[in-house]
Amino acid sequence: MTPDSRSAPPSKPRRTLALSAAAVTVIAAAAAGIGYLAADRAPHRNDKVDVELAGKPGSNPHPEVTRTSGVSRVKSDSPGDPVKIRPCPGLNPYGTHDCPESSIVSVADGTSVQMWCWTDSMAPDGYPADHKRWFYVIQAPGSPKPGEEGYVYSALIPVSEQIITPVCSAQRWLELHPPAPAPPDPEPDPANTPVPALPSPTPLPVAPTVKAPEEPTPATPTPPQPAKHTIREQSGSHGSPTFLNAHGAKGPGERIPAHTWVEVECRVLAPEIDSANPDGWWYRIATSPWSGGYYAVANTFMNGDTPGHTPATNTDWSVPEC
Structure with a gap:
């Protein structure tokens, strides 16, 4: 009598192959999930604005700076803090004759200024050392102190607000x-105007006196003007x-x-x-x-x-x- 095949136990090699296929499927799915999570959690690199090129005219200016006129607005790098307009392009040495702390002007975030020119000096603390561009600005009409002048670090004027400016x-x-123009010449004072003299009577003719010829006197040279x-x-x-x-x-x-x-x-x-x-x-x-x-x-x-x-x-x- 032939045994019932349905009641016969499956062979061990087939079970091993079935388990191996399932394990491969699970491992592949796990690897795909890990790869997705790794890709999803990988940090995105944001390129910073190159303050060396911002606002600089030339053969390759920053592509986002296209305006050549108009006012710009300053933006603080710390929310709630004012923006400082300084008498010198840099932070050091402050407290000396040329950059006194008392002459720094603080303006509110968003104050309108007119960018006039740029120069390179030194970067403030917290910025890359090679990002050393400063702008000389004038507070625009409607600002707290219209006409007040000074230097602002380039990163405190967003690129979208900058205009192309020449070097200082x-x-x-x-x-x-x-x-200032030279003052005009003063008008003559009528009181000091000389009165023309009356003509003198014609003198009687006098016989000329003949003099012996004199030796010519040599001309005295004019001394040169001393230099300043x-x-x-x-x-x-x-x-x-x-x-x-x-x-x-x-x-x-x-x-x-x-x-x-x-x-x-x-x-x-x-x-x-x-x-x-x-x-x-x-x-x-x-x-x-x-x-x-x-x-x-x-x-x-x-x-x-x-x-x-x-x-x-x-x-x-x-x-x-x-």
Whole structure:
């Protein structure tokens, strides 16, 4: 009698193959799930705005900066904090004559400004060291202090708010602060106008007197005009910022690099900013490109001191007054 095949137990090799197939299916599904979770949880890399290119004209400006005019709005990097407009492009050295803390202006988030030019200095704390671009701005009409000027770090003006601006050059400063026109010549005073003299009577003819010929006197040469006297001064370890107007430090110009010798014409007393004191004197710089049109605080120069000399000499009194 043939045994019933349905009641016969399955062979062991078939069971092993069935279990192996199920295990492969479970492992593949688990691997797919892990791969999905890994891909889903992988951090997305967000590219930061390149503040080196933002607002810079040239062959390859930042593609998002396309405007060439209009106002821009500042944006704080910490919600609720104001944005600082500084007298110098950088944070260091603050508390000195050229960057006094008292001259920093704080404006509310979203304040409208007019971007004027850009320069490279140093990045604030918390930003990459090579992101060193600063913008010189003027508070726009409707802002808390319209016309107030200073530097703002480039990251505090969103790229969508920026306009393409030129570099901060001496010519750019003269466009912002043109020199005052020369005063017109004074009108003549009628009281000092000479009265024409009456004609004198015609004299009687007199016989001419014959004189012996005289030896010609040689002409005395005109002495040459002396050149304008200047005194050489050396800037200190932080250099010397320059300004068109020493009174209030208005119209910043090109900075004199550290340890640079320049010719100084004269000195002007302008103690309006605290850091120019205790003496309060400024030097008028004769060397190009300043060419007698810019001033620098006297205590930023060595004034004959050697490095490390104490107390420091704030003013070279051999420089004449302007």
